[in-house]
Amino acid sequence: MTVCILGAGGWGTALAAMLGLHGIESVLWARRPELAAELEQMRENRSYLPGVRLPPAVTVTSDLSAALSDQAWALLTVPSVGIPELLENLPRELGVVLCAKGLAPDGDRLSRLAQQMGFGRVAVLSGPNHAEEIGLGLPAATVIASSDAEWAAQVQAALMTPSLRVYTSPDVVGVELGGVLKNVIALAAGLIDGLGLGDNAKAAVMTRGLREMGHYLEAQGAQAQTVYGLSGLGDLVATAGSVHSRNRAAGEAIARGEHVQQGGKVVEGIRTAGLLNTWAQSHGHELPIVRAVARVVAGDCTPTQGVAELMGRRAKEEG
Numbered sequence: 001m002t003v004c005i006l007g008a009g010g011w012g013t014a015l016a017a018m019l020g021l022h023g024i025e026s027v028l029w030a031r032r033p034e035l036a037a038e039l040e041q042m043r044e045n046r047s048y049l050p051g052v053r054l055p056p057a058v059t060v061t062s063d064l065s066a067a068l069s070d071q072a073w074a075l076l077t078v079p080s081v082g083i084p085e086l087l088e089n090l091p092r093e094l095g096v097v098l099c100a101k102g103l104a105p106d107g108d109r110l111s112r113l114a115q116q117m118g119f120g121r122v123a124v125l126s127g128p129n130h131a132e133e134i135g136l137g138l139p140a141a142t143v144i145a146s147s148d149a150e151w152a153a154q155v156q157a158a159l160m161t162p163s164l165r166v167y168t169s170p171d172v173v174g175v176e177l178g179g180v181l182k183n184v185i186a187l188a189a190g191l192i193d194g195l196g197l198g199d200n201a202k203a204a205v206m207t208r209g210l211r212e213m214g215h216y217l218e219a220q221g222a223q224a225q226t227v228y229g230l231s232g233l234g235d236l237v238a239t240a241g242s243v244h245s246r247n248r249a250a251g252e253a254i255a256r257g258e259h260v261q262q263g264g265k266v267v268e269g270i271r272t273a274g275l276l277n278t279w280a281q282s283h284g285h286e287l288p289i290v291r292a293v294a295r296v297v298a299g300d301c302t303p304t305q306g307v308a309e310l311m312g313r314r315a316k317e318e319g
């Protein structure tokens with residue numbers, strides 16, 4: 001079989017390269033013909049994943065219908081802002097595996113958006129998976145979540161290789177939102193790094209951040225234990241502590257007073273922080289770290305003021 005991957009940024013390229021390393025064929029769709037041509041020719045995605053070779057088993061195209069030819073399902077690896085438009089252009093009978101770690105424009109889950117748009121088979125793929133490492137074939141684990149267990153098992157079998165261990169889960173909400181929220185907490189961890197506040201502060205922000213993730217996941221109907229799995233705690237650890245993470249690096253850059261460019265490599269946590277903060281305020285929930293990050297990235301307070309606000313919250317039980 002040929003795995004269909006829609007989106008030729010770092011993540012789509014890494015998945016194609018990893019499958020190719022193990023002799024599994026894939027077709028990688030890039031929206032821009034010039035990027036597709038460059039990838040086909042150079043066998044490397046120098047803009048989004050430099051240093052990772054595209055094995056011969058990877059075919060690149062900018063023709064969406066050609067990429068979808070004879071495909072029962074596809075991995076959607078474009079950033080969350082591009083998902084609505086991409087879904088619009090896909091046949092509703094296609095099984096869609098959402099790989100973006102962000103939210104729909106109205107703050108809802110992308111998997112719910114796909115269902116509302118009429119897709120019958122919807123899954124999410126999420127876990128501690130830096131493209132830079134997956135693309136080189138370094139060992140990693142991830143989770144495919146869908147309410148359709150039989151189909152999830154098919155996708156699991158298609159993606160499982162000696163370098164990627166794929167688990168299934170029925171908890172779409174929990175797996176999807178773990179990957180979404182960890183980006184905001186990783187941004188907070190980057191702010192701590194950039195301010196030079198030390199390991200204790202970073203441990204505090206990650207641990208209290210995990211609690212916020214759990215609070216939000218439960219409010220959205222996720223299973224309680226999912227936040228402690230690969231897509232929650234696992235991805236938080238991988239992202240908040242990584243040299244590869246764009247979210248952590250963005251926090252560090254903001255704390256140093258640098259401008260974070262939007263439009264290059266995607267930093268999902270920036271947009272997510274605002275959407276989650278709006279939700280928390282309108283629904284009367286406390287997500288203090290999310291709120292602090294949202295305020296900092298919106299320019300409503302400085303990183304130092306954000307930390308002071310968190311430290312000055314009322315005394316309470318850990319819970």
Ligand SMILES: NC(=O)c1ccc[n+]([C@@H]2O[C@H](COP(=O)([O-])OP(=O)(O)OC[C@H]3O[C@@H](n4cnc5c(N)ncnc54)[C@H](O)[C@@H]3O)[C@@H](O)[C@H]2O)c1
Pocket residue numbers: 007008009010011012031048077078079080081082083085086099100101102129130131132264265266268
């Ligand atoms: N990079 C990683 O390590 C990684 C791992 C797991 C999940 N993710 C998630 O995957 C998603 C994509 O991340 P990435 O790292 O591949 O991004 P990236 O910044 O490397 O590349 C984004 C790519 O998407 C393209 N694009 C942008 N808008 C588009 C649209 N409307 N339609 C089609 N293509 C569009 C861009 O041209 C570019 O090729 C994000 O939600 C990210 O959180 C990334």
Ligand SMILES: O=P(O)(O)OC[C@H](O)CO
Pocket residue numbers: 101127128129130131183186235238239244245246247248266267268
């Ligand atoms: O580079 P980031 O911060 O978008 O993180 C990439 C992946 O989500 C890590 O699992």
